[in-house]
Each structure stands twice: as C-alpha cells, then as structure tokens.
Amino acid sequence: MASGDVEYSPGSQTTVITGAATRASGAFSTSGEQTNTLSGNKYPFANASLSCSFSVAPSEGDLVHLYVRGLNIDGTSDATEPEDGYEHIHIGSFPVKDVTSQQYILLPNVPLLYGDQSFYIENDADQTMDSDYVVKITPLTFNQAA
Numbered sequence: 835m836a837s838g839d840v841e842y843s844p845g846s847q848t849t850v851i852t853g854a855a856t857r858a859s860g861a862f863s864t865s866g867e868q869t870n871t872l873s874g875n876k877y878p879f880a881n882a883s884l885s886c887s888f889s890v891a892p893s894e895g896d897l898v899h900l901y902v903r904g905l906n907i908d909g910t911s912d913a914t915e916p917e918d919g920y921e922h923i924h925i926g927s928f929p930v931k932d933v934t935s936q937q938y939i940l941l942p943n944v945p946l947l948y949g950d951q952s953f954y955i956e957n958d959a960d961q962t963m964d965s966d967y968v969v970k971i972t973p974l975t976f977n978q979a980a
Contacts, residue, residue, distance in 0.1 A: 872953075891933055892959035900955055901922060
C-alpha cells in the first residue's frame, strides 16, 4: 500500500438488535429488543448486517429499514424513539429476497452519530418477519497509510 492511501480500520462487531417477537409488516422493533448501544466517537461509519427469515416469502426487493436514535443528546436525555409516522434518522435499507430461508444482508458504510446511539428496524416487507432477526454493527474508521 502506498504512503498516503486510505485504509479501513474496523472496530469490534456488536449485536445491537435481537428479535424477541415476530415483526409485522410496517412495525418497528422495540427498545426491549436492543441488546447493546454503541458509541460512535471514533467511528463515522459502520457496516450493518441483518439476519432474518419469513414464514411466508416476501416480495423480491421489499425493504427492512434501519434507523438510529441519539442517546444522551442533552445531558442524559435521549432523542425520541422512532415509530410509525416518526421515523426520524434513516441510515439505510436492507433489500430482502423472496425466500423463507434465513437471509444474511450487508448494508455497507452507514453513517453513525457522534456519541451514544441505539438502532431500530422497520419491517417494510409485505410479510411478517420471524422472531429470529438480528442486527449487527461493525464500526469503521479510516486511517492514512504510513
């Protein structure tokens, strides 16, 4: 690698959402399904991954949206939790396939907030998502090669 080239430097992958119940079409994950929050102080971007399945195959290309919520934005006060009609900060969408088997979908280079944050998904597929869904975040920073 030439001097001055930019290289990715990934942080540790963190599970941020673990499904606790089926997620109907149009429904958001709940705060009770969040397994970890993340501090993005050193990481401006992340790779997000979704693992999910459906009992009935959704339409090809339907989406599961990923949202971020700022925590401790005014002292210990948090931003409003995303919900239907108040989605707030959308950071990407996972396109799903028309299958019932487990899907593993990568969403590269999503923006992170500076500071503490939590994540939510919205099932915008036309079928109910099984309760086995998991979202993981791998934070990324960029370094200049020596």
